[in-house]
Amino acid sequence: MTWSWEHFFQYLFSGYIVEGAWTTVWLAVVSMILGCSLGVVLAFMKMSDRRPMRLIANTYIWLWRGTPLLVQLVIIYTGLPQIGIRLGVVESAILALSLHEGAYFAEIVRAGVMSVNKGQEDASKALGMTWAQQMRIVTIPQAIRVIIPPLGNQFNLMLKTTSLASVISMEELLRHAQQLAQIEFRVLEVYLVAACWYILLTTIWAQVQKRLESHYEKPFGPAGKPEAAPSINKIADITSTQA
Amino acid sequence: MNTVEHTRNADRTLGDPIVQISNVAKSFHGNKVLHDVSLTVRQGEVVVIAGRSGSGKSTLLRCVDYLETIDSGEIRACGHLMGFKESAGGKRTALKEADIARQRQDLGMVFQSFNLFPHLTVLDNIVVPPVQVLKADEDATRAHARELLDRVGLPDKENAYPSQLSGGQQQRVAIARALAMKPKVMLFDEPTSALDPEMISEVLDVMIDLSTQGMTMIAVTHEMGFARAAADRVLLMHDGHIVEEAPPEKFFNNPDSEHTRLFLSKILSH
Numbered sequence: 001m002t003w004s005w006e007h008f009f010q011y012l013f014s015g016y017i018v019e020g021a022w023t024t025v026w027l028a029v030v031s032m033i034l035g036c037s038l039g040v041v042l043a044f045m046k047m048s049d050r051r052p053m054r055l056i057a058n059t060y061i062w063l064w065r066g067t068p069l070l071v072q073l074v075i076i077y078t079g080l081p082q083i084g085i086r087l088g089v090v091e092s093a094i095l096a097l098s099l100h101e102g103a104y105f106a107e108i109v110r111a112g113v114m115s116v117n118k119g120q121e122d123a124s125k126a127l128g129m130t131w132a133q134q135m136r137i138v139t140i141p142q143a144i145r146v147i148i149p150p151l152g153n154q155f156n157l158m159l160k161t162t163s164l165a166s167v168i169s170m171e172e173l174l175r176h177a178q179q180l181a182q183i184e185f186r187v188l189e190v191y192l193v194a195a196c197w198y199i200l201l202t203t204i205w206a207q208v209q210k211r212l213e214s215h216y217e218k219p220f221g222p223a224g225k226p227e228a229a230p231s232i233n234k235i236a237d238i239t240s241t242q243a
Numbered sequence: 244m245n246t247v248e249h250t251r252n253a254d255r256t257l258g259d260p261i262v263q264i265s266n267v268a269k270s271f272h273g274n275k276v277l278h279d280v281s282l283t284v285r286q287g288e289v290v291v292i293a294g295r296s297g298s299g300k301s302t303l304l305r306c307v308d309y310l311e312t313i314d315s316g317e318i319r320a321c322g323h324l325m326g327f328k329e330s331a332g333g334k335r336t337a338l339k340e341a342d343i344a345r346q347r348q349d350l351g352m353v354f355q356s357f358n359l360f361p362h363l364t365v366l367d368n369i370v371v372p373p374v375q376v377l378k379a380d381e382d383a384t385r386a387h388a389r390e391l392l393d394r395v396g397l398p399d400k401e402n403a404y405p406s407q408l409s410g411g412q413q414q415r416v417a418i419a420r421a422l423a424m425k426p427k428v429m430l431f432d433e434p435t436s437a438l439d440p441e442m443i444s445e446v447l448d449v450m451i452d453l454s455t456q457g458m459t460m461i462a463v464t465h466e467m468g469f470a471r472a473a474a475d476r477v478l479l480m481h482d483g484h485i486v487e488e489a490p491p492e493k494f495f496n497n498p499d500s501e502h503t504r505l506f507l508s509k510i511l512s513h
């Protein structure tokens with residue numbers, strides 16, 4: 001069988017593939033939202049001054065970062081039923097992806113919060129802020145700038161990592177490509193179509209990420225260099241040149 | 244530093260004790276930084292604390308605001324037993340952080356490194372804390388903030404961001420921000436040490452102005468011109484002890500402690 005452009009374009013815009021791509025998008029978005037929420041909780045547990053909290057968070061992060069997502073996925077979907085926990089394909093996929101994301105995002109959030117100058121905490125406390133007020137008014141708005149770029153990278157990874165869920169027969173992009181390949185036998189065309197859709201999704205995301213980053217990267221306040229008070233010498237210079 | 248006239252009002256009437264530090268001790272990891280420090284500051288009084296680096300000045304000030312916990316002794320400020328709740332039987336229990344936050348509302352603190360909120364405009368730096376923390380009326384707070392900016396000589400900077408200001412301007416905003424909480428006591432930790440020499444006096448002028456208006460102040464500073472002009476008492480800390488405690492005339496001309504003489508000779512030779 002030789003390469004066929006005709007089949008390639010036929011698959012590229014086939015409803016079945018587009019449907020798979022759409023599933024990939026929402027699976028990534030939902031897992032990212034849940035994973036990031038878990039990551040925030042874990043990050044604050046890790047920074048807690050209570051030892052059990054830190055222990056739980058650290059153990060979780062250690063376990064989830066130390067094992068492959070693929071293994072976590074099959075444990076959740078095919079292993080848990082053995083002890084009576086039966087989750088559907090979609091639930092298992094979302095659960096595995098978000099639990100995994102949480103472990104990575106926790107470190108990102110922690111790094112962001114730690115990047116905020118210690119003096120900000122002193123000032124917040126001295127102004128009578130509670131810890132929650134300090135986080136909301138002072139720390140988080142500053143930490144966001146540090147968190148946004150790695151958050152963007154995580155979502156790029158997530159868009160591609162969802163393909164692992166095909167092994168538990170989640171009907172996402174790769175799974176639909178596999179099904180199509182089994183019927184059509186045009187393996188190269190079909191998988192290149194899948195690759196094209198992934199690159200389209202990650203490219204669109206890259207543009208969004210660029211916007212977000214440029215929004216959060218610019219220095220606080222309007223662009224421009226710090227305005228120094230004119231020194232006595234400068235004023236003397238001005239007056240002497242005018243004279 | 245310009246030669247400031249003796250603006251200190253000799254017959255300024257001091258009120259009741261407002262800050263009482265009693266036998267406070269504090270260590271960091273076994274390293275004792277404060278040894279049995281006691282100090283009473285009365286309402287309207289201006290106390291300057293000097294002492295060489297590492298003598299415990301910042302730690303003492305931070306303990307007053309309970310930014311640091313203490314190992315023993317007690318600190319009473321603005322009617323609060325800082326960090327603790329006292330029940331009828333005299334039993335003490337450590338307060339939760341939200342309650343300590345409430346105690347801190349009565350004290351204002353100004354830091355060496357300004358610590359303005361870089362993501363907020365000058366006006367928001369001043370308005371947001373009272374509105375969020377004290378649930379103060381926003382319009383009234385904004386009007387008060389503008390008055391304060393006027394008072395610290397920065398009426399035209401309300402829309403600037405901290406990064407657009409010079410150090411001296413930032414520190415004056417930090418003072419305005421602390422004052423917006425209407426504190427009963429102001430604590431200053433080397434407010435001018437991070438400033439270029441030409442900006443020091445603009446900050447000290449604001450502090451002197453504040454002192455003449457009756458604000459109770461505890462200021463850690465090596466600006467002896469300020470001590471002469473505004474202080475009721477000058478203290479010298481040495482290795483976690485207060486070794487000298489005297490009115491400015493006596494502190495500068497006839498100190499009791501050898502440490503003070505040594506300290507003054509070093510300061511004045513600079």
Ligand SMILES: Nc1ncnc2c1ncn2[C@@H]1O[C@H](COP(=O)(O)OP(=O)(O)OP(=O)(O)O)[C@@H](O)[C@H]1O
Nearest residue numbers: 271272276294295296297298299300301302303433
């Ligand atoms: N958070 C901390 N952890 C450990 N040690 C500390 C801490 N803060 C202060 N110290 C130590 O306590 C001692 C007193 O510090 P402190 O900052 O109170 O001195 P200082 O008189 O303010 O000095 P400086 O003039 O340099 O500001 C120093 O030896 C310092 O290293």
Ligand SMILES: [Mg+2]
Nearest residue numbers: 300301302433
């Ligand atoms: Mg200090």
